[in-house]
Amino acid sequence: MSTDATGLTFLDRPNSYIGRSVPRPNARRLLEGRGVYVDDVAMARLAHVAFLRSPHAHARILSVGTQAARAMPGVIAVVTGAELAQVCTPWIGVLGHFKGLRSAPQHALAIDRATWVGEPLCAVVAHSRAEAEDALALVEVEFEPLPAVVEMETALDPGTPAIHPELGDNLAFERVLDVGEVDATFRDAEVVVEETFHFGRHTGVCLEPRAILADWAPADGMLTVHHSFQAPHMMQDILCKHLSLPEGAVRVICRDVGGSFGIKVHIYPDEMATCALALMLKRPVKFVADRLESFQSDIHARDHRVTARMAFSAEGDILAIDMDDLTGIGPYSVYPRTSAVEANQVVNLTGGPYRHRHYRARARVVLQNKAPTCQYRAVGHPIATMVAEGLVDLGAARLGLDPLSVRERNVIPDDAYPCAGVSGIRLEKLSHQAALAKLKAMMGYEHLRAEQAALRRQGIHRGIGLAAFIEITNPSAAFYGVGGARISSQDGCTLRLDPQGGVVAAVSVTEQGQGTEGIIAQIVATATGVPMDKVRVVSGDTQTTPYGGGTWASRGAGIGGEAAWQAGKALRGNVVSVAGAILQADPGSLDVRDGAVVDAATGAERMTLAELGRIVYFRPDTLPPGVQPEFVATRHYVPKDYPFAFTNGVQASYVEVDMQTGFVRLLKHWCVEDCGTVLNPLLVDEQIRGGIVQGIGGALFEHCLYDADGQLQNGSMADYLVPMACEMPDIAVAHVVSATASSEIGAKGAGEAGTAGAPAAVVNAINDALRPFGARVARQPVTPEVVLEALGLI
Amino acid sequence: MASENPDREHAVAFTLNGEAVRARVPARMHLGDLLRGTFGLTGVHLGCEHGVCGACTILVDGRAVRACLMLGVQADGAVIETVEGLTESGLIRDLQDAFHARNALQCGYCTPGMLVTAAELLADEAAASSREEIRAAISGNYCRCTGYHAIVDAIATTAEARRDARREAVE
Amino acid sequence: MKAPDFAYARPASLDAALALLAEHGEEAAPLAGGQSLVTALNMRLAAPRLLVDLNAIPGLAGVSEEGSIVRIGAMTRHRDVGTAAIVRERLPLFAAALPHIAHPAIRNRGTIGGSVALADPATEWPACCLAAGATIVVLGREGERRIAAGDFFLGLYATALRPGEIVTAIEVPVPGQDAVWGFDELARRHGDYALVGLAATGRRAGGGLADLRLAFFGVADRPVLARDAAAAVEAGDIAGAQAALAGELDPPDDPATRAATRLHLARVLLGRVAGRLRGDTVTEGGRNGV
Known part of the structure; x- marks a missing residue:
């Protein structure tokens, strides 16, 4: 965090909104049911598309008969994969810096072959969604079923057919990291613990399903796309490329987005097809995924099996980690971020809080005939955290040490930064020790241990689980750009001071409920001296905002916020310069506070911004000669000195396990995390809480269950269980603040911390409760059945 | 009434957010689509259309129901209120204020259904509104963003304030 | 869709x-x-x-007491069944089941007659009817039929209803002074379909229980009366009752839960409910939880 000449930080600016729990200005509209999500956008001549999806996990498409469907009432067009390919070119989801990553060309609609249950292969466009669905039933497809590759464990066996024969086998990517003397360290270690962890494939279940409305206006040569999406400029670029349009011919607008969590930052075949159909039909076409097709076609995530071991000294020092990760990603690596990032993150992050110097990891990413997986909130983090934290608890138990004290002993000390983690990641400033100390006090750790022991004597079995973690935020171009993906890592903010003294802020970062627009308004108000209620924020429109990456990987506040801060400072500089000329004062002696130009030393008002605006806009003839006001300022920002701003935190979970039924009751959850400068505690805390519950979903409930033929068994909201209010605990959140020096505002990301640590905390708590029974679980979700199996009761 | 005889489309007349309205409705159209499409009440959100997520929850004759699990033709003769109507009448202003102050919403997609569900709970003056009871009452409303804690806080705050107001009115 | x-x-x-x-x-x-x-x-x-x-047909909704019978109209909403004063007083089993049925908005609209006619084997009302010895009143063009709950539920979504017939009422005998009842279920989340549930009725006799009816749900293609288990509980042999369930229940293997798990949970539930029926002190109710 930078300081000015007087040693004050921006937090000390008069009328600073930074660090205050300001409610989000844009939330009131949502509370009144006045949000505008894609399905709420009204459009003349709107057509609706529904997709025929493959009922087979793997099949050759021999023929697609569309005649009967075309004859149905209300039908506008029936379009096959081959027809659509005339308009939309295929893509391949690989990145240059993932050496050896392979995938195959993927079409918007499958042409010759369907590769997962739910892959779209034919589109019906009609006057209503219901009519489109009526006609879908009459599309006649002749399939030749092919052997399906379902199990990732056997996907690489020589006898398993390659999903894409041209690739030779089903290995999409492999990474091996070997640091230090791993074998020797394990050989000489006092204690070695080992576990195989299974992570259930799950999915995002955004409450607003994926939705896109594309309108091609031939006369304007303009494709306007309303999209429930996180990265409008990325979508614009990709639409241009694959629909062969110039950049200026595509406008992507993301208004209100009903949840995203990484689900809505990927290229989906049905969404590309919808845009292509708008071009073909020269009219607006809308696709809203229904919930059943969401389960089959939204990206899935976290389908991993990790076998890992950890070496300890007799005193409880973590000496080395050795792990092997296998993950199944579906039939294609998803475009343009690729499906290899998750496994790569597992390698980068496992054991990241600790100071061991010996580490070996292998990750293998295999293709299979299930829905494609890709980046979902806290990419790879919950897996990496579970593996390390599960092993730490096993080691502590084996050594007879308290699990909290083992963590205190092993975390990288707070005074050791900057330094590099064992996987090579560069860490600027973390605070594991401070976070552990804060958590210990906050949860009353000693008291809780005593309560646990007392209740255990009464036959009530509770467990305490801990999880220290690190989180990747504020990604630079190192994430995607260096690999050749046209995904912007820089973001911008344009501010305009209007005549009445209000400011319009256009930003390239986007809002999906995190509070991006609220944070930007706080920062702009603080930087410009304009009251927050006079700041309007515009986001999610490629035509009216600066170019940028959007919101993903916890970058909205840290990157978008810094751009806004710099733009605000620039605008304030322009304002006091013009005001100085009018007032015949040294601009350096002036400031802007609460909507008025003031004397910086005394705070005495010199003129209001409204008065300044009146002069500048309506009576420029009265300005001193040579003064040209510039009341628009734009600044961009990208982190340069570190590839990522790592954050850290620690979570704790307190659970009760019913040893007869295997049911787990969540009693309480705590999180201490360090996202640098806390711009708005209200918003940060709710990001953490929401993330925690999403993590708990994976730990206890969520699982995309496939049968041996690759059929999804539980693809409805009645069968795929998400966390609901009754079972969730109250969650206490606290912060340690280690601001990043990479930016002036010093903010890092907070969107994924909750999800990163929650599963490990909960699973460790369950195992803590189970320990007296000699039982443990390592398979998520931890259902009652998993607990009962561990207890040997079934 | 005309609907006594089978038809694939029926005329309906009902009270919608305090206004008398009429429409012709295909039999197969669910009430959520009728309210959104014909009447522009886009605060009725569709999250699953199989009755699980709760985003489309509205009040029918004073009771919370899933708009996706009623047919539009069944609106005939009913009194229906959506989040838009509850907003304009001011009946849930305190609840909305509490949600806003507590940031008990993020993306806002579950919010109308959550508010309607909470409104029904809060209208029952006998309900004690402990955190557990509030959690049970909203157990059929899915929120992916907040983790529920803030929503429970906001409803509890409103319940408390209303109880205090009633107590003061008595005294 | x-x-x-x-x-x-x-x-x-x-x-x-x-x-x-x-x-x-x-x-x-x-x-x-x-x-x-x-x-x-x-x-x-x-x-x-x-x-x-059926929503516009007069007279199909409402709860009334007629002699030794409580009559619940088929179109009575779940919520109105469970909160009716007569039900709370006379049929506490049905009142206890209500909070387990889905969620408020579903309970406001769904009906007991619809639930009984659908015969989803994992739902509460059919099991309550079976445990309580209820009579399902059905009407067709050939007239009214009164079918004992035990003869009504025939399989997965299958009932004794003939084509063209509808359920018009559920008639439940009012339990006597010495009656006991128990209800519990285990569901992954509050309001979910039960992994296993148990509705039980009986009466105190001497120091023990008699006429015990244990209606399990979620563990077969229909609600099931576990007669051997009931006899064992009456004889004071809880372990024997739990063992007997293997021969009486036929839990489904579904993608999320194995049959063995449901059978195990049914035994646990039986132990807890039977313990409560017998007035044991150290029984903890099956808690809705994770």
């Missing part, structure tokens, strides 16, 4: 409804609360040509 095309009628009398159902035969489906049927329509899992809405 949107529902397939169908016609709809809302008859104003039972006679008119039965006439429509008779006229359209298999192609017609009666619509009660719609909380399952409209779901099936929206998923295109059902495709009737005609829906006959």
Whole structure:
């Protein structure tokens, strides 16, 4: 965090909104049911598309008969994969810096072959969604079923057919990291613990399903796309490329987005097809995924099996980690971020809080005939955290040490930064020790241990689980750009001071409920001296905002916020310069506070911004000669000195396990995390809480269950269980603040911390409760059945 | 009434957010689509259309129901209120204020259904509104963003304030 | 997904409804609360040509006490069943089941008659009817039939209803002074379909229990009376009762839960409910939890 000449930080600016729990200005509209999500956008001549999806996990498409469907009432067009390919070119989801990553060309609609249950292969466009669905039933497809590759464990066996024969086998990517003397360290270690962890494939279940409305206006040569999406400029670029349009011919607008969590930052075949159909039909076409097709076609995530071991000294020092990760990603690596990032993150992050110097990891990413997986909130983090934290608890138990004290002993000390983690990641400033100390006090750790022991004597079995973690935020171009993906890592903010003294802020970062627009308004108000209620924020429109990456990987506040801060400072500089000329004062002696130009030393008002605006806009003839006001300022920002701003935190979970039924009751959850400068505690805390519950979903409930033929068994909201209010605990959140020096505002990301640590905390708590029974679980979700199996009761 | 005889489309007349309205409705159209499409009440959100997520929850004759699990033709003769109507009448202003102050919403997609569900709970003056009871009452409303804690806080705050107001009115 | 095309009628009398159902035969489906049927329509899992809405027929909703019987109209909403003063007083088993049925908005609209007619084996009302020895009153053009709950539920979504018949009421005998009851279920989340549930009735006799009826749900293709287990509990042999369940229940293997798990959970539930029925002190109710 930078300081000015007087040693004050921006937090000390008069009328600073930074660090205050300001409610989000844009939330009131949502509370009144006045949000505008894609399905709420009204459009003349709107057509609706529904997709025929493959009922087979793997099949050759021999023929697609569309005649009967075309004859149905209300039908506008029936379009096959081959027809659509005339308009939309295929893509391949690989990145240059993932050496050896392979995938195959993927079409918007499958042409010759369907590769997962739910892959779209034919589109019906009609006057209503219901009519489109009526006609879908009459599309006649002749399939030749092919052997399906379902199990990732056997996907690489020589006898398993390659999903894409041209690739030779089903290995999409492999990474091996070997640091230090791993074998020797394990050989000489006092204690070695080992576990195989299974992570259930799950999915995002955004409450607003994926939705896109594309309108091609031939006369304007303009494709306007309303999209429930996180990265409008990325979508614009990709639409241009694959629909062969110039950049200026595509406008992507993301208004209100009903949840995203990484689900809505990927290229989906049905969404590309919808845009292509708008071009073909020269009219607006809308696709809203229904919930059943969401389960089959939204990206899935976290389908991993990790076998890992950890070496300890007799005193409880973590000496080395050795792990092997296998993950199944579906039939294609998803475009343009690729499906290899998750496994790569597992390698980068496992054991990241600790100071061991010996580490070996292998990750293998295999293709299979299930829905494609890709980046979902806290990419790879919950897996990496579970593996390390599960092993730490096993080691502590084996050594007879308290699990909290083992963590205190092993975390990288707070005074050791900057330094590099064992996987090579560069860490600027973390605070594991401070976070552990804060958590210990906050949860009353000693008291809780005593309560646990007392209740255990009464036959009530509770467990305490801990999880220290690190989180990747504020990604630079190192994430995607260096690999050749046209995904912007820089973001911008344009501010305009209007005549009445209000400011319009256009930003390239986007809002999906995190509070991006609220944070930007706080920062702009603080930087410009304009009251927050006079700041309007515009986001999610490629035509009216600066170019940028959007919101993903916890970058909205840290990157978008810094751009806004710099733009605000620039605008304030322009304002006091013009005001100085009018007032015949040294601009350096002036400031802007609460909507008025003031004397910086005394705070005495010199003129209001409204008065300044009146002069500048309506009576420029009265300005001193040579003064040209510039009341628009734009600044961009990208982190340069570190590839990522790592954050850290620690979570704790307190659970009760019913040893007869295997049911787990969540009693309480705590999180201490360090996202640098806390711009708005209200918003940060709710990001953490929401993330925690999403993590708990994976730990206890969520699982995309496939049968041996690759059929999804539980693809409805009645069968795929998400966390609901009754079972969730109250969650206490606290912060340690280690601001990043990479930016002036010093903010890092907070969107994924909750999800990163929650599963490990909960699973460790369950195992803590189970320990007296000699039982443990390592398979998520931890259902009652998993607990009962561990207890040997079934 | 005309609907006594089978038809694939029926005329309906009902009270919608305090206004008398009429429409012709295909039999197969669910009430959520009728309210959104014909009447522009886009605060009725569709999250699953199989009755699980709760985003489309509205009040029918004073009771919370899933708009996706009623047919539009069944609106005939009913009194229906959506989040838009509850907003304009001011009946849930305190609840909305509490949600806003507590940031008990993020993306806002579950919010109308959550508010309607909470409104029904809060209208029952006998309900004690402990955190557990509030959690049970909203157990059929899915929120992916907040983790529920803030929503429970906001409803509890409103319940408390209303109880205090009633107590003061008595005294 | 949107529902397939169908016609709809809302008859104003039972006679008119039965006439429509008779006229359209298999192609017609009666619509009660719609909380399952409209779901099936929206998923295109059902495709009737005609829906006959029972909601406008007078006299089908409401709870009344008639001699030694509590009569619950078929169109009585779940919430109104469980909160009716008569039910809370006379049929506490039914009142206890209510909070386990889905969620408030579903309970506001779904009906007991619809639930009984659908016969989903994982739901609460059919098991309560079975445990309580209820009579299902059904009406068709050939007249009224009164079917004991034990003869009504025939399998997965299968009942003794004949084509064209609808359920008009549930009649439940009022339990005597010495009656005992128990209800519990285990569901992954509050309001979910039960992994296993148990509705039990009986009476105190001497120091023990008699006439015990243990109606399990979620563990077979229909609600099941575990007679051998009940006899063992009456004899004071809880372990024997739990063992007997293996021969009496036929839990499904589904993608999320193995049959062995459900059987185990049924035994745990039996132990807990039986313990409570016997007045044991160290029994903890099966808690809805994770």
